[in-house]
Amino acid sequence: MNSKLKTIVHECTHYVDTFNSDDIIYGSGYGLAIWAGRYPNETAKNADSITCYITEND
Numbered sequence: 001m002n003s004k005l006k007t008i009v010h011e012c013t014h015y016v017d018t019f020n021s022d023d024i025i026y027g028s029g030y031g032l033a034i035w036a037g038r039y040p041n042e043t044a045k046n047a048d049s050i051t052c053y054i055t056e057n058d
């Protein structure tokens with residue numbers, strides 16, 4: 001997906017009336033998946049995790 005669009009989605013997840021997300025860890029792909037397995041509670045609030053979910057981008 002277009003990186004500019006991913007950036008906009010990322011920033012929008014921070015809004016308190018959307019996901020109120022935090023930047024706990026940046027990333028995507030396999031590394032982010034490994035982190036998610038270890039910290040499932042944090043994943044639900046992590047901006048890049050939500051962004052990857054929305055954009056269907058690893």
Ligand SMILES: [Zn+2]
Pocket residue numbers: 010011014022023047
């Ligand atoms: Zn952010």
